[in-house]
Amino acid sequence: MCRRILRYQNELVHVEQLEWYRGKFKLSSLFIRDGSFLLIMKEETRMNYKKELAEILHQLLEGEKSAEELEMLIEKPKNAGHGDLAFPCFTLAKLKRKAPNLIAQELSEKIQSPTFEKIEVVGAYLNVFLNKQAVAEKIINDILTQKEQFGSQNMGQGGNVTIDLSSPNIAKPFSMGHLRSTVIGNAIALIVEKCGYQPIKINHLGDWGTQFGKLITAYKLWGDADKVKANPISELLALYVKFHEEAETNHALEDDGRAWFKKLEDGDEEAVELWQWFRDESLKEFARIYDLLNVDFDSLAGESFYNDKMDRVVNLLEEKGLLVESNQAQVVELTEEELPPCLIKKSDGATLYATRDLAAALYRKETYNFVKSLYVVGHEQSLHFKQLIAVLKKMGFEWAGDMAHIPFGMMLTGGKKMSTRKGKVVLLEEVLKESIEMARHNIEEKNPALANKDEVAKQVGVGAVIFHDLKNNRMNDIEFSLEELIRFEGETGPYVQYTFARACSILRKANWQPEAAPQNFTATTWEKEWKVVSFLMEFPNAIKRACENFDPSQVAKYVVDLAQVFNKYYAEVRILEESEEQAARLALVYAVTQVLKEGLRLLSIQAPEEM
RNA sequence: GUCCUAGUAGCUCAGCAGGAUAGAGCAACAGUUUCCUAAACUGUAGGUCGGAGGUUCGAAUCCUCUCUGGGACGCCA
Numbered sequence: 001m002c003r004r005i006l007r008y009q010n011e012l013v014h015v016e017q018l019e020w021y022r023g024k025f026k027l028s029s030l031f032i033r034d035g036s037f038l039l040i041m042k043e044e045t046r047m048n049y050k051k052e053l054a055e056i057l058h059q060l061l062e063g064e065k066s067a068e069e070l071e072m073l074i075e076k077p078k079n080a081g082h083g084d085l086a087f088p089c090f091t092l093a094k095l096k097r098k099a100p101n102l103i104a105q106e107l108s109e110k111i112q113s114p115t116f117e118k119i120e121v122v123g124a125y126l127n128v129f130l131n132k133q134a135v136a137e138k139i140i141n142d143i144l145t146q147k148e149q150f151g152s153q154n155m156g157q158g159g160n161v162t163i164d165l166s167s168p169n170i171a172k173p174f175s176m177g178h179l180r181s182t183v184i185g186n187a188i189a190l191i192v193e194k195c196g197y198q199p200i201k202i203n204h205l206g207d208w209g210t211q212f213g214k215l216i217t218a219y220k221l222w223g224d225a226d227k228v229k230a231n232p233i234s235e236l237l238a239l240y241v242k243f244h245e246e247a248e249t250n251h252a253l254e255d256d257g258r259a260w261f262k263k264l265e266d267g268d269e270e271a272v273e274l275w276q277w278f279r280d281e282s283l284k285e286f287a288r289i290y291d292l293l294n295v296d297f298d299s300l301a302g303e304s305f306y307n308d309k310m311d312r313v314v315n316l317l318e319e320k321g322l323l324v325e326s327n328q329a330q331v332v333e334l335t336e337e338e339l340p341p342c343l344i345k346k347s348d349g350a351t352l353y354a355t356r357d358l359a360a361a362l363y364r365k366e367t368y369n370f371v372k373s374l375y376v377v378g379h380e381q382s383l384h385f386k387q388l389i390a391v392l393k394k395m396g397f398e399w400a401g402d403m404a405h406i407p408f409g410m411m412l413t414g415g416k417k418m419s420t421r422k423g424k425v426v427l428l429e430e431v432l433k434e435s436i437e438m439a440r441h442n443i444e445e446k447n448p449a450l451a452n453k454d455e456v457a458k459q460v461g462v463g464a465v466i467f468h469d470l471k472n473n474r475m476n477d478i479e480f481s482l483e484e485l486i487r488f489e490g491e492t493g494p495y496v497q498y499t500f501a502r503a504c505s506i507l508r509k510a511n512w513q514p515e516a517a518p519q520n521f522t523a524t525t526w527e528k529e530w531k532v533v534s535f536l537m538e539f540p541n542a543i544k545r546a547c548e549n550f551d552p553s554q555v556a557k558y559v560v561d562l563a564q565v566f567n568k569y570y571a572e573v574r575i576l577e578e579s580e581e582q583a584a585r586l587a588l589v590y591a592v593t594q595v596l597k598e599g600l601r602l603l604s605i606q607a608p609e610e611m
Numbered sequence: 612g613u614c615c616u617a618g619u620a621g622c623u624c625a626g627c628a629g630g631a632u633a634g635a636g637c638a639a640c641a642g643u644u645u646c647c648u649a650a651a652c653u654g655u656a657g658g659u660c661g662g663a664g665g666u667u668c669g670a671a672u673c674c675u676c677u678c679u680g681g682g683a684c685g686c687c688a
Contacts, residue, residue: 075630088630090668100668124668125631169688209688258686303688329686338614339684346686353688380682382615409616410682417682442650460650472624475616477681484623488650490636491624498650506647557625557635564635571643571652589647611650 049130050074052115053085060110064095083120083127084534090124100124132526136533140521140584143536143591144514148598151540155547156197159371162364163189163199166295167302167377169206170282171215171236174289175425176480177411177418183469183604184408185376186295187552190602195547200368201295204360205302207279209353211240213261216274217253218243232281262350265307279304292432292462294604306359310351313358314344322394332391342387357388365399372402374550379407379475406550409477418480426480436461438486439494443611450610459606460494461486467493470603471556491560493605499563499570500596503589504609506575512586521584529588532569535562539595543602552603559599566592 054071061070070087077086089100089107096103104126108119114134120127143150165185168178189199218239219228228235247253264271283300290296314330317323322332328347334340344355364373375385385405392400410417418425440457443450450456468485469478471492488494506512526533542558545551575585597607 072628073630077631078626078634079631082631086631090630093668123631167688206688211687327685331685340614341685343685348686350686352686356688378682379616381688383683384688386615407616412681415681439650446650447648476624477617479623481623484637487637490650492636492650494650495636498648502648502651509647553625560635567651568653570647574647576647611648 083129085128087126136526154196161197161372164375167204171278202299203297208303214257216260217257309359337390408474456608463493463605501611523580524584
């Protein structure tokens with residue numbers, strides 16, 4: 001091979017450029033392999049010590065396994081006594097036909113790197129201890145200079161990601177059930193943005209559909225304009241509930257409701273006017289809640305927005321010969337996909353949910369040219385999204401593969417789904433109010449001298465509710481429990497916020513400024529601090545995991561873990577006490593505040609400096 | 612009936628591209644405040660990882676079957 005190439009991360013780079021890279025990235029490790037490749041690691045990569053170890057092992061094993069394979073085998077030990085990285089040698093035993101503990105022993109003797117302080121062999125394991133001084137200094141300085149940028153990545157490269165979130169139904173109260181999509185979607189938007197994507201948050205309002213026909217029917221039968229004006233949502237909800245009660249015995253009501261919806265879709269003046277009114281009132285109420293939750297949207301294009309864009313979809317389907325009649329309705333058959341047929345038009349010609357989502361998908365691709373299009377919608381709609389994507393693929397739209405349903409479990413009361421129809425809902429606003437009140441109560445008890453009590457109570461109360469939703473795997477159902485929600489101890493939002501506030505308090509008392517921080521901390525062994533440092537190091541990985549899996553709980557869990565180790569450290573070490581190590585300790589405290597704050601921000605939770 | 616999802620400590624959950632004694636929080640019990648905010652910290656107790664097979668040097672993690680809860684399966688969204 002005449003051209004010497006070196007690999008720079010995943011790219012191939014010409015060796016002539018080596019000097020340029022050396023200047024720019026301070027190469028830490030340089031390997032020459034079979035005279036034709038040079039493998040380098042640039043400065044940022046060095047932070048990924050796992051990669052470095054994998055690379056070294058790869059060299060030592062003379063290519064018997066790829067660096068990537070080796071990296072996957074490296075784990076971080078659960079037990080601190082087992083070091084920071086561990087490599088089990090079992091799999092090599094077969095390849096080398098040698099006892100795994102012997103292999104570990106041999107490897108341990110050959111590894112030489114300033115990054116690794118010591119290598120221990122325990123059975124078949126290679127336990128690697130990082131050089132605490134070097135690593136801690138590196139991490140702390142990174143955070144000191146990058147501040148809230150620490151942990152940011154660029155896998156998104158500016159690509160647009162549309163996120164369908166929240167999407168409450170107009171004329172219905174904003175219930176606990178809607179919290180999940182709102183809060184999960186918002187956190188995903190923030191996380192994805194942190195990873196270099198451009199999120200586009202779309203509130204796909206449920207402002208269209210047969211339900212409005214039903215509501216109009218109910219309003220015309222039993223409604224009172226003054227009452228609705230005085231108390232829009234609760235009055236409309238009462239009408240909606242009454243409709244369903246009456247409809248159980250009087251089946252003509254259902255037909256009447258359907259008829260009114262058809263009129264609405266055809267632009268009947270009275271129907272449109274009522275609809276517009278209901279919609280405006282609802283949006284006013286929702287605005288208060290979004291404000292509390294700190295959520296805003298890039299688009300409010302809901303279902304009604306696609307009203308005039310559906311003919312095109314239907315025509316396209318017809319042109320492609322996908323539309324077939326079935327019991328007077330128009331459907332797309334999905335037998336090859338092993339899915340039930342997707343209903344496009346009802347027998348009365350009115351459109352359906354799927355029709356609107358098809359139109360919306362097309363619109364979003366054309367308007368935003370997304371690289372990913374996410375739908376943060378409950379798990380019970382999985383089939384619908386499978387069908388939606390399948391139909392788009394059948395239509396020949398390759399980009400349908402970039403669409404993804406992000407499902408989540410249900411909010412339950414008494415083991416059952418909350419049902420608007422039966423009027424059995426818990427209002428989100430009520431819950432937020434209770435939580436804020438609880439926070440306020442705690443402040444009076446614990447820190448009555450606090451300056452901006454109302455503001456902090458709001459941040460803490462709302463933080464508790466958001467965190468409670470985000471801390472667990474999306475897919476778990478959540479049994480609604482007010483007690484559980486407004487618990488501020490243990491693995492909760494307020495616990496993390498409290499940890500942050502106490503850390504801030506230390507910095508305040510020390511009158512510590514990041515600009516005045518020293519660059520090196522030679523007086524410190526970092527022994528007591530090591531656990532905290534090693535958690536700080538994990539932040540970028542947590543974000544990456546959260547982004548790849550669209551899973552905010554990864555960040556929530558991380559932030560609790562960091563708070564826990566910091567609290568232990570805080571209880572053990574008196575930081576404000578004069579000591580040679582104080583400079584390093586204060587810098588560490590500052591680093592913790594930065595990461596906690598940023599972690600909370602990614603969950604849309606504020607971090608008060610005092611509470 | 613088919614498909615999707617979950618089953619880990621009394622409760623809520625982590626851990627699941629297989630790895631070293633299965634971890635937190637809550638609740639229980641016992642402690643810590645002349646000391647950086649006790650919304651905290653320390654300790655004790657608590658588990659045949661739903662069950663049965665299988666793959667493997669090694670399984671909570673992968674495969675098959677099975678039981679239980681929840682959900683979805685054409686004119687709701």
